Amino acid sequence: MKLLVIEDEPVLLDSISNYFSGDGNICETATNREAAMEKIGLYDYDCILLDIGLPDGSGLDVIRYMKEVGKDEGVLIISARNSLDDKLSGLNLGADDYIVKPFHLAELKARIMAVYRRRAFNGVHMLQYEDIIINLDAMDVRVSEHQVILTRKEYDMLLYFIANKGKVVTRNAIAEHLWGDNIDLAESFDFIYTHIKNLRKKLLDHSGKDYFKAIYGIGYKFN
């Protein structure tokens, strides 16, 4: 997957490109509107990450420019403002999703994968990871040809881990993904433990393979 990350904070840009590089992904960067437009004009990307607050103007201009030149890459907006207006105008202009700072990189990756999937396989929304095949429209999960019945949260979690395969995903990131701000962290960690235990067992029963690795005290890794 080829990504363009447009972000004016160099340290954050560095973190994002570091997290996304590898695993066959190519991550290019731009720190202002001009550079972004130039790259978009020259190359094709699978997905574009766009910070709205750029030093030389609004990121929304970049989306307008893409429309003008007939580019239709998936766009995920990053904003420091949790503002409904920004969100609506971004989505109305044709952005695919909207994420508010601060975010976990795992969350960002899951969102990007969702955008990528929506665009990449037109109409055929299937996701495969080793012997796990997921029909995203029917929310149907099969492991080694066997149907596995997952709860809503287990299903969300599985998609989240597949998007972040090979990465350590923290419990904080999972908690925020599943519950947002609605839950105390200590409480959510208990739930996460239970959900992962169940999900792990369901996958293990059919594939004979343990996908989850607990990373002591901080989270889990899906492999």
Add this chain to the structure above:
Amino acid sequence: MKLATQYTRVSMLTSLVVLLIAGGIYYFAISYIADQQFDRDLAEELGEMNEFIQQHHRLPKPFEFDSYQAKFEPVGQLMAPPRLTDTLISSSRTSKTASARAIIAIVRLDKTNYRMTIVESKETTDDLVQIIFLITILLIGLLLLALLLANRFLLRGLWQPFYHLLDRLLAFSLTGKVGNSVPETNVDEFRELHAAINAMEEKAGSEYLALKAFTENASHEMMTPIAVITSKLDNLVQDESLTEEHLAQLQDIYNAGNKLSRLGQSLLLLVKIDHQLFKDAVEVHVELALADKVGQFAEITSKKSIVVTSKTESVTVTASPYLIDILLNNLLGNAIRHNNNYGQIRINLNKEQLSIANTGLPNKLDADKIFERFEKSPASEGTGLGLTIARNICEGYGWKLDYSFNNPYHTFTIRF
């Protein structure tokens, strides 16, 4: 006590005292002048008597009218200067006595001394004084009445601008609501007061706006550094050489970052609510939103074995669905967070109010304090802004959020 009443009271008391003193002086002055007049008359009378005695060498006949009497009595007394005195006069006809003025003098005729008494009634003068006195009383009464009425109506009218200004001050709110307009007045003091109040409102308003803008910007500026911290951590934990001890410390940093981010979001939300930036008001079915929320929390309530009982009617309000979600989230979240295992939550919704009651600690909370910013129990993981946000959302829609405690239930009630 109102200023007008106080003023009326003082002015009336003063007038009364002054008028009474004046009345007294008036009375004594007239009496004195009248007495002087009598004394002159009587002295003249005495002169005439003496002259008569000199000319005719006999005493005049004593006479006795209703208001004028003279009599002579032989006395062994020596000559003495005439003296004037107050006395009574009785009329033989009506047997009525009246106050009178008398002159007593010793006259000498044919080597005999006679005491001559001439008495003149003061009745007519008394009548006059009485009439004057009555008129004075009447005048005092009239004056007091006039003062009372004038103060009541005139002062009330004069003070009208003051009450308008007072209303405006009472209605003043930093959230930008404009108070009643104050009618023009031509009283300088009130005009100055009006100008001062306007200037104060403007200044307070602009300072408040500046403060809010500051809060908003500060919260926004906070987000990027927090994003940097979180993203760096997310990369750091990928390192396989980290020990368990390192990871435990990273977890603490994660949690602190999470708290900071929640705090920033909450502050921003408060500012936006105060700014009334949520203009996406639609008809919201409260009972549905509530059922939704209870469903979202089902996982946690069942884990703590909390029994949730709801009694709801169909209620619609016009509000931002986003804010309603936050409001219910905060109230219900608190009811769960501060509940005991095997506790209860009772939800009651009707057209007038929504109440959420939960079991918990057996002590009443301080109803004044709990809605304050950053007021929270030491054990709470929250930001301490949840109830402030809930209250401000309610205020924005003109609802009232109250807390009450009726053992064992802590109840939060929204009156629509």
